[in-house]
Amino acid sequence: MQDPFNAEPHRADLISSFVTPVDFFYKRNHGPIPIVEDLERYRVSIGGLVEKPIEVSMDELRKLPKYSVTATLQCAGNRRTAMSKKRTVKGVGWDVAALGNATWGGAKLSDVLELVGIAKLSTMSSLGGMYVEFISVDRCKEEKGGPYKASIPLRQATNPDSDVLLAYEMNDEVLNRDHGYPLRVIVPGVIGARSVKWLDRIDIIKEECQGFFMQNDYKMFPPSVDWNNINWSTRKPQMDFPVQCAICSLEDINVTNNGKITVAGYAVSGGGRGIERVDISVDGGKTWIEAERYQKSNIPYIADDDLASEKWAWVLFKAVVDVPENGEIIAKAVDSAANVQPENVESIWNLRGILNTSWHRVLVRKESSVAKSSL
C-alpha cells in the first residue's frame, strides 16, 4: 500500500484568515484517497439496530435542511513533533498546523437519523442501539485492508445542538477529494479522527465501534505507559479535545532587530467551549499579559455566546510585546470552563504523542546579541 498523503500548511499562513482556505487546510489520511465518481449511484446505507434500514442518495440528503457550521477540525497529533523531542513517540510528525477552521455545509445527522425512525434527543434506538458508527470507502492497513471507521454516542448524534453534519460542502464549495468527496462526517469539538471522510455506511450499534482507530489508537495514556506495558482496553477512545493554543506569527527560533514583536496565533477548545483568555509571557511565566481575541472583524468575540460567536470555531489572538530578555515567548489559553493548558509537555507525554497542548514556547533573539555572541 502506498504511503498515505499527509500535509499541513506553514504556520504563518494558517492564521492569515479566520476561515482557512481549502488549500491551507491540513490533510490527514490513513490509506490511499479513494475516488467516488458515480454520484448517480452513490448511496449511504443506514442500518444496524434500526427498524427500517435505508439507502440515501446525495439528492435526498440535499433535500434535507442545509446547515452551515464553522468548526475547527484538529488532528489529535497536532504538535506531536515537539512532544517527540522530549521523548520519542510513535506517529506522523506535525508542527502546530494540523488543524483548520472551515465552514462546513450539509445535513444535520439528527435530521438524517429521523429517516430511519430515530427521534431527536434519543439515547437509545428502539432496538437498543446506543452508538452511531461511520464506515468509509477508503481502506487502510491498520484495519487489515478494511475501511476506516469511528463512532459517536447516539445522544450526541441525535442532538441538533451538537451540530454533527454529513457535509457535502467546505467553504461554500463542493467538498474536494482530499477532504472526503462526496460526503464526510463533521463532529465539531471532537478530535479529527472521528470525522470520517468518504462516508459509505452508517450503522446504529450497541457498543462503541471496535475499529482500530477507536480501540487501538487515539487514546490518551499516562506518561508511565510504554509499548511493553500498554493495555489498550483500559482507556476510552479520545473524543473532545482539550484547550489548545499556538503562536503562528513566529517560528520556533527567531531573530529580530526590533524592540517589539507581534505574537499572533490560534486558540481553540473542544466540546463547544469558548476561549476565555489567551495569556502571553515574556518572563518565563512569572507575569502575563492578555492578548486580544477575535473571530470576525467588528464583532466582539464572546466566549460561550453562540449567538455572537462561533462556538465550534477557533479564536485568533494577537499581542504586541517587548522582545524578552530571556529570549522566550510563551502563550497559553484558558477556556470557558477555566481549563488551562499544562505548563510542561512531560506531564502529558504519551506514547502515541497525542494532544500536546503544553504551553507554546518560541525563542526570539535580538540581532545585536546574536552578533555579539558569534564574535
Ligand SMILES: Nc1nc2c(c(=O)[nH]1)N[C@H]1C(S)=C(S)[C@@H](COP(=O)(O)O)O[C@H]1N2
Ligand atoms: N475515511 C477516513 N476518514 C478520516 C481519516 C482517514 O484516514 N480516512 N482520517 C481522520 C483523521 S485522523 C483526521 S485528523 C481527519 C483529517 O481530515 P482532513 O484530511 O479533511 O483535514 O480526518 C479523519 N477522517
Ligand SMILES: [Mo]
Ligand atoms: Mo488525526
